[in-house]
Amino acid sequence: MKKKGLKMMTMFFLTFAVIIVGIFSVLMIKSGIFSTTQYLDPWKTTYSQQFKDIRVRLAAHGVLAANGHNMQPWIVRLDHKDANVFYLYADSNRLAPQVDPYARQTMVTQGAFLEYVKEAGDQIGFHTDIVLFPNGNYDEANLKESMDTKPVAKISLTKVEPINNELYPYIFLPDTNRGAYETTPLTKAQVNKLQDISDAKGVTLGIFQDEENLDRLGQYAMEGAKIESAVHRINEESANIFRANEYEKNKYRYGFSLEGEGITGLKKNVMQGMITMFPSINNEKASADLFEKSTQIAVEHTPTYAMIITKDNSRSNQVKAGMLYSRLILEAHNMGFVMQPPSQVLEEYPEMKEPYTKIHKEYAPGGKVIQMLVRMGKPTEVAQQTMRRDVMDLIKN
Known part of the structure; x- marks a missing residue:
């Protein structure tokens, strides 16, 4: 009788364990745990090096910049006549009109991109001359149309000697850490x-x-x-x-x-x-x-x-x-x-x-x-890298 009871209990726990393992396995499959994290590829320090066009290489750094709601609302247009010139546009299809009704945060996001391009240019050996709104200001009454037709910036590149930019390595760190911070203030x-x-x-x-x-x-x-x-x-x-x-x-x-x-x-x-x-x-x-x-x-x-x-x-x-x-x-x-x-x-x-x-x-x-x-x-925990688009998705004719 005791052996039968022990056998039944053993079967119960084995069945329970199988069910738990099964549920856990389903959760992991649904989570996509075995998928490759392609959305993190742009964070690799070697990612930009695959592109021969220096403008694309610099844009590949810009895509790592902080941006409102992680919408990444950037469009890059390459000048077909001058290989040292490209333009940055705000992507009117990537707005967040409820939380950012006047697209102010979208414009701040454009600047964040430009600064990363500038810092990467210094490291790689290209001076970046940035002219804001080279074709004039937006028509605020027709904002989305203006975004589509007027660039936020014209970026002109000049080959110079590379410098060891001490800030460059930090481009590859997450820009936001939402954790608790130490009490240590700045000096x-x-x-x-x-x-x-x-x-x-x-x-x-x-x-x-x-x-x-x-x-x-x-x-x-x-x-x-x-x-x-x-x-x-x-x-x-x-x-x-x-x-x-x-x-x-x-x-x-x-x-x-x-x-x-x-x-x-x-x-x-x-x-x-x-x-x-x-x-x-x-x-x-x-x-x-x-x-x-x-x-x-x-x-x-x-x-x-x-x-x-x-x-x-x-x-x-x-x-x-x-x-x-x-x-x-x-x-x-x-x-x-x-x-x-x-x-x-x-x-x-x-x-x-x-x-x-x-x-x-x-x-x-x-x-x-x-x-x-x-x-x-000062952080108490390490922030995680978040999704980034492939830079080639930003490049438009």
């Missing part, structure tokens, strides 16, 4: 060095480390997160570009994924499998709760905030702000710091009007505009 010398990188007229960089400003800016970050997480059309816009598994990430190569929330390793694959099989678990409330919780943890572990402020909201200054932002990211990495932009409070849709107006009144009066708000500190 006075580090603050001064960062403030010195702003050389564009009308674009300034402010750094805040005192307790009063840390508390105030943390409150703005939380308020912005709470407002945004409660706006259905914005959540819907974000959900439409969420990539649930490795198959989708390889297919689209832009948008949001679990890596962007700091979820990695086996946990990431289990969650990807679960979300793929049961999409309803990644519902609006769950996403909002996760966003608010992660923002709360972030502001509680932030020793420094920085702001990029422009004298006005011209398209040129938006682009210049993006160039400064990329430079700030690279300089921060060089010092051992990382960054994250909790910039929801700077977005211009109606629900955000009150805190947007208030933060500008306090920190950028007289018509100035805060283009970027970022938290900065």
